Amino acid sequence: MCWLMMGVIARSNRAARTSGGKLTSQGTSVTFSMNRRTNGHFFGTGGGGGTVSTLSKATNSDPSVENTQFFVPHFWNDADGYSALGVAQNDFKPFAKNHYPASWSTAGANQVQWKMDGSRADLYLSPATTAYDGMKTYWSLIGNPAKLPRYAHGFLACRWGWTDHPYILNILGQFRSGNFPIDGWISDFEWFTPTPDYTLPIGGSPTYKDFSYNSVTFPDPVNNLAEYHTKFNMRFGGIRKPRLGNSQALIDARSKGWALAGSRDLNYSIPAVRDFYATQLQSFLKDGVDFWWNDEGESFYSLFHYWNQAQVDSLNAVAPGRRFFSINRAYSPGSQRLGASLWTGDVPVTWAALANTPGYLLNWQLAGVGYVTCDIGGFSGPNDPPELLLRWYQVGVFMSIMRVHSVIGDTPHFPFLYPEPFAGAMRKALELRYQLIPTIYSLAHVAATSGVPIFRPLFFEWPRDDQALDITTQWLLGRDIMAAPVVSEGGSRSVYLPAGVFYEFNSTTTKMGPATFQLSSIAVDYIPIYCRTGAIVPLAPIVQFSDDLPGGPLNVQVYSGADGSFDMFEDDGETTAYQKEPMGGAAVRMTSFTWIDSSRVFNWKVMGTFSDKRIFTEVRVNVFFQNGSALTSSARSLGNGGTINF
Numbered sequence: 001m002c003w004l005m006m007g008v009i010a011r012s013n014r015a016a017r018t019s020g021g022k023l024t025s026q027g028t029s030v031t032f033s034m035n036r037r038t039n040g041h042f043f044g045t046g047g048g049g050g051t052v053s054t055l056s057k058a059t060n061s062d063p064s065v066e067n068t069q070f071f072v073p074h075f076w077n078d079a080d081g082y083s084a085l086g087v088a089q090n091d092f093k094p095f096a097k098n099h100y101p102a103s104w105s106t107a108g109a110n111q112v113q114w115k116m117d118g119s120r121a122d123l124y125l126s127p128a129t130t131a132y133d134g135m136k137t138y139w140s141l142i143g144n145p146a147k148l149p150r151y152a153h154g155f156l157a158c159r160w161g162w163t164d165h166p167y168i169l170n171i172l173g174q175f176r177s178g179n180f181p182i183d184g185w186i187s188d189f190e191w192f193t194p195t196p197d198y199t200l201p202i203g204g205s206p207t208y209k210d211f212s213y214n215s216v217t218f219p220d221p222v223n224n225l226a227e228y229h230t231k232f233n234m235r236f237g238g239i240r241k242p243r244l245g246n247s248q249a250l251i252d253a254r255s256k257g258w259a260l261a262g263s264r265d266l267n268y269s270i271p272a273v274r275d276f277y278a279t280q281l282q283s284f285l286k287d288g289v290d291f292w293w294n295d296e297g298e299s300f301y302s303l304f305h306y307w308n309q310a311q312v313d314s315l316n317a318v319a320p321g322r323r324f325f326s327i328n329r330a331y332s333p334g335s336q337r338l339g340a341s342l343w344t345g346d347v348p349v350t351w352a353a354l355a356n357t358p359g360y361l362l363n364w365q366l367a368g369v370g371y372v373t374c375d376i377g378g379f380s381g382p383n384d385p386p387e388l389l390l391r392w393y394q395v396g397v398f399m400s401i402m403r404v405h406s407v408i409g410d411t412p413h414f415p416f417l418y419p420e421p422f423a424g425a426m427r428k429a430l431e432l433r434y435q436l437i438p439t440i441y442s443l444a445h446v447a448a449t450s451g452v453p454i455f456r457p458l459f460f461e462w463p464r465d466d467q468a469l470d471i472t473t474q475w476l477l478g479r480d481i482m483a484a485p486v487v488s489e490g491g492s493r494s495v496y497l498p499a500g501v502f503y504e505f506n507s508t509t510t511k512m513g514p515a516t517f518q519l520s521s522i523a524v525d526y527i528p529i530y531c532r533t534g535a536i537v538p539l540a541p542i543v544q545f546s547d548d549l550p551g552g553p554l555n556v557q558v559y560s561g562a563d564g565s566f567d568m569f570e571d572d573g574e575t576t577a578y579q580k581e582p583m584g585g586a587a588v589r590m591t592s593f594t595w596i597d598s599s600r601v602f603n604w605k606v607m608g609t610f611s612d613k614r615i616f617t618e619v620r621v622n623v624f625f626q627n628g629s630a631l632t633s634s635a636r637s638l639g640n641g642g643t644i645n646f
Helices: 131-142 165-177 221-230 247-255 271-287 303-318 351-366 386-396 422-435 437-450
Strands: 004-007 022-026 029-035 046-048 064-066 069-071 074-077 082-089 102-106 111-117 120-127 155-159 184-187 235-240 291-294 326-328 340-343 402-404 475-477 481-483 493-504 510-519 529-532 536-539 554-559 564-570 589-596 601-607 618-624 630-632 641-645
Touching: 046 351, 074 131, 082 102, 082 111, 082 131, 111 120, 120 131, 155 422, 165 184, 221 235, 221 271, 271 303, 291 303, 303 326, 303 340, 351 386, 351 475, 386 402, 386 422, 422 437, 437 475, 437 536, 437 564, 529 554, 536 564, 536 589, 554 564, 601 618
Parallel strands: 155 184, 155 402, 184 235, 235 291, 291 326, 326 340, 554 618
Antiparallel strands: 004 120, 022 029, 029 111, 046 069, 064 069, 074 082, 082 120, 102 111, 475 481, 481 529, 493 510, 493 529, 536 554, 564 589, 589 601, 601 641, 618 630
16 A cells, blocks of 8 residues: 655644645644545544434534544545545644644635644545545554454443442342343442542542442442352443542642643543553452443543553553453544444433434444444433334444443333333344354454454445445445344334345345335334345354353354355454464464355355364354245354355
């Protein structure tokens, strides 16, 4: 790949190297204008609120971070076939609120204009004729998303209002006794303090504890965490805020210049602050806290990045080689390579917010985020109509991370607290999520190693289909699985299928595109899902948590009509050992499945010698044909490879 770079602009001499276009400078600012085609679209700038109902952006990007939205100094242009990333060093005016000092806009009909402030500015340009190229080149600059631990792709139950230890045991027990699959639970403030810090003055309180446990919810922290792990097979994640509440701690921090002016937030860009913070978290990690939920850190544009770096340093000190995982409320380019995921913020409990959710997933992934989740059911608002919560669960099946959350005082978004048939339909959605873990986990490996996103807008595969260009309520898992869940009240929706033949998931029923279909009276337990011809879909048996895999033979679905392939990745699910050995080594196993349509032959080949109790040892293949028939093989040993003729 041939990279082009404009910049290396020093405040002292304003010299520049350019790759075309016109460069001007004034004071500490530089402007670069370049020609463009008028029919191009810009993707990958971020978004939020009313801007996520489309994928293409026509006019500008003003990089900033806020609750429920962020924007980045990046785009991919389809007509001109290149990606761009602006990087500025704004050391003369540090941390200008929550904005980043590099932005672009369309200057008239035929130009793109970049403006950047600071002592140094770099504009990275790269040829990228396809959307896939655009993502790969962008991530090659800022880092591919880190591979998360496997449990992160299971289901996570969060709420504000875990009242006490008996309540926690009761809720976790209901998940298990009701056979609602789950991998972890997450707590708001109440895990480390009995009272939120929202009413504290700027000087804090002498009694507030920033790095402790609340004895009401965690009366015996080490044993409590061990019980969650061993009895319930659940991980625990705790909320963190970017600030201090203890008055003496604040006095100490301010005396060292560690606190941001006018707030109790720490300035994590200072290495000493990160060292301090990493040390404070180590005891929690040693006790058994598994991951972090980082909230309210939009004080300056890159705060979350530095904050996560401190948490990574803490984990590396306690458990070197363990994968890092956090959930965050804002993003700046680069944090995805640390293992930081993003949630869509404090969205309301409304159908409109549900309809926007897939647009967040797609826009944010195009902007560089590797993993996106949300408050399934919405964060704040009147108690959910069960239909709304159910449909949100079904959308969550096809998000990078599946997580519920709700404000204190509202009925938590846990399935067993809602009536039938909705509770049963939510269980079915969770079961499908766990069946998809081998597929999602394998695609996450591709994202981490090759820069290809897990979830993709339709235009990735149909770039010349104008009707597919801005669809946000349908999206692809990998190349071949299209999710089109219900996002409006009443169980109806329209589905657009681009050119090709599509099977209804787990069925021989096919539809031909391009065409738009109207679906009505969709059953509460049904999710419209479509698979392209040639699709190979590995599915796990239904299990109750990810470490319960394999749970039986791997079920591989094949949708005939074209040749197909899929590489299934397996490893320990916890460590970075997979990075240290070649694919044929002892830390990983890759099973390459292929379907030869003309001869109706299914093959597989196994590379790597990794083996533990959680890997698949058997495979059963189910082939769907367009003539309405389907054939299922017996369970076969995976071994080192094999062939099945149909």
